[in-house]
Amino acid sequence: MxxxxxAKSERSSVLGGILKSxxxxxxxxxxxWGVFSFGRDAAAQDSGAEDSPKAFKVxxxxxxxxxxxxxxxxxxxxxxxxVVYERYKGWNKETPHMLASGTKSFTGVLAMFAxxxxxxxxxxxxxETLTEWKTDKRKSQITVRHLLTLCSGLEPADAAFPTxxxxxxxLRGGLLAERQQRIQxxxxxxxxxxxxxxxxxxxxxxxxxxxxxxxxxxxxPSHFYVFGELLNRKLLSxxxxxxxxxxxxxKLRIFEPVGISVGRWGKDPAGNVNIPGGLSLTAREWAxxxxxxxxxxxxxxxxxxxxxxxxxxxxxxxFLPSTANPRYGLTWWLSGVQEVAxxxxxxxxxxxxxxxxxxxxxxxxxxxxGGTIRDRIRMGILNxxxxxxxxxxxxxxxxxxxxxxxxxxxxxxxxQELVIVRFAEPTRAGNRFGNASFLKPILExxxxxxxxxxxxETKDR
Numbered sequence: 001m002x003x004x005x006x007a008k009s010e011r012s013s014v015l016g017g018i019l020k021s022x023x024x025x026x027x028x029x030x031x032x033w034g035v036f037s038f039g040r041d042a043a044a045q046d047s048g049a050e051d052s053p054k055a056f057k058v059x060x061x062x063x064x065x066x067x068x069x070x071x072x073x074x075x076x077x078x079x080x081x082x083v084v085y086e087r088y089k090g091w092n093k094e095t096p097h098m099l100a101s102g103t104k105s106f107t108g109v110l111a112m113f114a115x116x117x118x119x120x121x122x123x124x125x126x127x128e129t130l131t132e133w134k135t136d137k138r139k140s141q142i143t144v145r146h147l148l149t150l151c152s153g154l155e156p157a158d159a160a161f162p163t164x165x166x167x168x169x170x171l172r173g174g175l176l177a178e179r180q181q182r183i184q185x186x187x188x189x190x191x192x193x194x195x196x197x198x199x200x201x202x203x204x205x206x207x208x209x210x211x212x213x214x215x216x217x218x219x220x221p222s223h224f225y226v227f228g229e230l231l232n233r234k235l236l237s238x239x240x241x242x243x244x245x246x247x248x249x250x251k252l253r254i255f256e257p258v259g260i261s262v263g264r265w266g267k268d269p270a271g272n273v274n275i276p277g278g279l280s281l282t283a284r285e286w287a288x289x290x291x292x293x294x295x296x297x298x299x300x301x302x303x304x305x306x307x308x309x310x311x312x313x314x315x316x317x318x319f320l321p322s323t324a325n326p327r328y329g330l331t332w333w334l335s336g337v338q339e340v341a342x343x344x345x346x347x348x349x350x351x352x353x354x355x356x357x358x359x360x361x362x363x364x365x366x367x368x369x370g371g372t373i374r375d376r377i378r379m380g381i382l383n384x385x386x387x388x389x390x391x392x393x394x395x396x397x398x399x400x401x402x403x404x405x406x407x408x409x410x411x412x413x414x415x416q417e418l419v420i421v422r423f424a425e426p427t428r429a430g431n432r433f434g435n436a437s438f439l440k441p442i443l444e445x446x447x448x449x450x451x452x453x454x455x456x457e458t459k460d461r
Contacts, residue, residue, distance in 0.1 A: 096263025100404030108331030156220020
C-alpha cells in the first residue's frame, strides 16, 4: 500500500523528478517547495509541510502511515537542525508524551557531564561513594560504567519500585498489563517488593546482586536508581556546582542550556525523579535533545554561534558498544555499528557475557554469550519491552536510539543529518512496528537528494 502511494506520488511530482535526478539538493528543494501546498489528512495533523519538498514529504508520509498502522501517534523529522516534517494522529504537538524508557538515554549524557565536572569517572568503584557496599563481595566490584551499561550484576528489581509506572497510565494499551503481570510473577519467587519503602534511590542500594559485575547485560531500573543515589551523594559532598540532586543537575547541565521544556518528570514520595522511565516531553522538545547529540554536545544561539557544552570526546563515550551487549552503549541503543551483536543471539542463552572491546577503536573483539534458557526467554521479553527489534540491522547507517515501551523512539542518524521522533500507544499490535521499515523511506529520500553535508554552507540549526 505504502510503496504504491510512494511510486504514484513520485511519478506525478515535478519536484520528485528533480530530487531523483540529483539536479538539486534537499536544502534547495526546501526553499522551492514554499510555493506548493499539501492536502491534510483528516485523521492526522500535519505541520511544517510547506517547507518540505514533495518527494521528501511523500517519503515521510509513507513512514507516518506505517507508524500509524501500528498505533503511532506522532512523527517528527529534523534535517540539518530544522523541523521539516511533523504529523500527529490522536495527539498534538503541544501535549507532552511519556517517553517511558526513552528517558534512560538522558542519564548517559548527564553522566558524561559529571565526568567533565570531575564529579566521577566511569571506571571508579561505586562503593567508594556508596560505602555500605564495601563489604559485599559482588557489589564492591561494580563501577559506574557497569551501572550505565546495565551489566552491574544487580537484580533488575522492577518489583522493588512499584509506583514508578504510575505515569505510564497516559499510555493505554495491552503491554502495560503484560508488564505488570510479568513483574508480579517474578516477585512471587524473589520477593523484591519487600524492599520497597517509596524511596527509589535508597531502595535500589539494597537490591541484591545476581551475577558478577560486567558479566551479564540485564535490562531494568535498579542500575539507574543506584546511579541516582551515587550522583546525589557526589553533589552533596561538594560546593562548586549549584546543584544538590540528580534533577537539579539535569536541569543545570542539559534541560536549561539545551532549551528543553520538561512537561512532567515522575517522582517518588521522597522527591527522587524516575530516572529510567518518567519523563514526558513534546516531540519537538525530545528532538532538541537528539539535535544536541547530533551537534556533538554543542548548542547554537539566536545568531547561529555554537557553544560547546560538553566535550565531543566525552559525549562519544555514550555510543561505544559495551562489552556485555554490543547493541547497547552508555544508556543508548546502537544500530548499524560495525560488528554489532543481537541480544540473546546464541542457542544457550540470552544474556551476553564476557567479550572485549578496544576502547580506541570502538570495535568489538568478540562477545561470549551465556545464560540459561530461562534467561533467554526473559531477555526476549525485556527486548520487546525495551522496544529494540532485529530489523534494525538491515539499516546501513549508524544510528543512536533512545527507546521506550510502546515503541517510543528518538533516532539520531549522524551521516544523514537526521533526528527523528516517533510516539505511539503501547498495544500488542503496535509491538510489530519495526525500525527499518519505518526509517527506510526517509533515509532513502535524503540519500537520493545527493546532499553533501561537507559542501553545504547553509545549515539551519
